[in-house]
Amino acid sequence: MTPDVQILLDQMINGITIGGIYALIAMGYTLVYGILFMINFAHGEIFMFGSFTGFFILSGLAGSSFPDHHPIACIALAVGGAVMVSSILGVLLERTAYRPLRRAPRLAALISAIGASIFLQNVMMLMVKARMQVYPDVFPDGILELGSVTVSYFQVFIILGSLVMMTCLVLFIRKTRTGKAMRAVAEDRDAAALMGIDVNRVIVRTFALGSCLAAVAGVMVGMYYTQIDHMMGFVPGIKAFTAAVLGGIGNVAGAMLGGYVLGLAEAYSVFFLPAEYKDVIAFGILVLILVLRPRGLLGEVVSERA
């Protein structure tokens, strides 16, 4: 195999890995947008809190010999803790910053969301001080060889983990009672309320669900990039939002596709742009897609918005 093809394949693995993370975060945007038609601007901060919760748990365990013997249990603990904290935070956010503004103009809700985002960033900054934190390295090292392509175990974990999570989410929305209620509220909130659906409860669950996925993504990002700080939610948040818009906001399958397309586009951008301009790709795609095809690749799901 020529070196060029080798690099293309390696970058594909990198792109799918990071794309899976974008897709996970994008779920939160697209679920909330599908139901409330608002951009949950503080979603990136929920992701950040998830990452830090995992960091606190893993750092707490780091002193003992536990991580060496049971790395998987450690990661499960970190992910579990992160999911709990983030989903509680997501629900609190909805109660305090968004619910009072549900009938208010969209601009007011957006500004409130920006305020909440700044607030959460600064809460974390006051907790950990404004410097980079090194994420404990607990994941077993190792490489999987598929032909000439090498994938680290950790990349396999991210790729499969994000796929499994998203499949579960789709099944949840399609098959369960709550999922059905979510679809009903997305389609017509007032009609759903008339049919006896507790709209507030559905909205709270939607926030909790999106926050769970963001928390998992947060732990993954922490372990993947090994360094985190209180501003880490901003750029991935914007990129995941781009992914959601790219796929067609309100559309769960679209957000997945958008995440992978964005991840691959970024990974392949290194061939023709200096690495410093990587972030420009996401913003460029966002502007282009909104100008050329504002409904996204798969289209906004209007009748079956999930």
Add this chain to the structure above:
Amino acid sequence: MDIGRFHRLFKIGPRMSFRPAVPILIVCLALLPPVLGNYWSHVLAHVGIYVILGIGLNITVGFAGLLDLGYVAFFAIGAYSYGLMASPQFDLHAPFWLMLPVGAACAAAAGVLLGIPVLRMRGDYIAIVTLGFGQIVRILLNNLDGLTRGPKGLLRIDPPSIGAFQFSSPVHYYYLILAGCLAAALVADRLNHSRVGRAWVAMREDQDAAAMMGVDVIRYKLLAFAIGASFAGVGGVIFAARQGSIFPDDFSLMVSINVLCLIIIGGIGSIRGVVLGAVILIGIPEVLRGLAAYRMLVFGGLLVLMMVFRPMGLIPATRGKPLMRKRW
């Protein structure tokens, strides 16, 4: 806009009522520096730059209803246009008074360029795209080393001068910025009461109805974007001249957020509100340096509380139905 209409814009018409509080305030502000000394003049001048930015963003957000989160980009464009044309970087030394309108024009042109794709979008998409634009401009400033020297910034920017007199002390800049604020306020006030301002208010109230009555919605929105941007351009030129050196990190997202916060806290659409917002948001933290760590925390919380309990701001605009009362 033809010349006649432009002329009418600045005529003190019968609708402009005489308010004695305004000239008294101006005279007081003009007499302040000798009493305050250099440090306080410096702080107030800093507030003044934000007043200019706030008045400009107020046109975009308050008058035309477009939430621009990348406003700092226009500020940066103004500052760098002066920084590049009047510093040892290219050994050019264009006069400040020439660069003031040039910086404004550059920022306005950028506003039109950004505005054309953005205006067709939904309101909340505009916010995200402009935010992305602000980030792109900062990334470019950071990485175009040949042009902007990247993170090393532009140094030794020429101070402004009038004839042989050169601006040097904080008190000089205080007067420069005070004049800038007054000019910005006057222009914004006249615009607000002009045909253009009425078109903006009409659009904000009901875009479809305004279009039916013959308001060219896209053109007037573009105009609002460009004029709002030009204020930031002016602010940027003054900022660059006053600082003497500028760096990409001077133009972070936080500037956009701060300016947005101050017009929201003061009251969207009202010029007095902008002044009050700037004093509260920029001035008070300068005074309470010790609380700097909690400053953004408090602002974040305050934004949420303002939206929930007092979405029209402390001094709401008196004319028309304010932005925050309608859904789009």
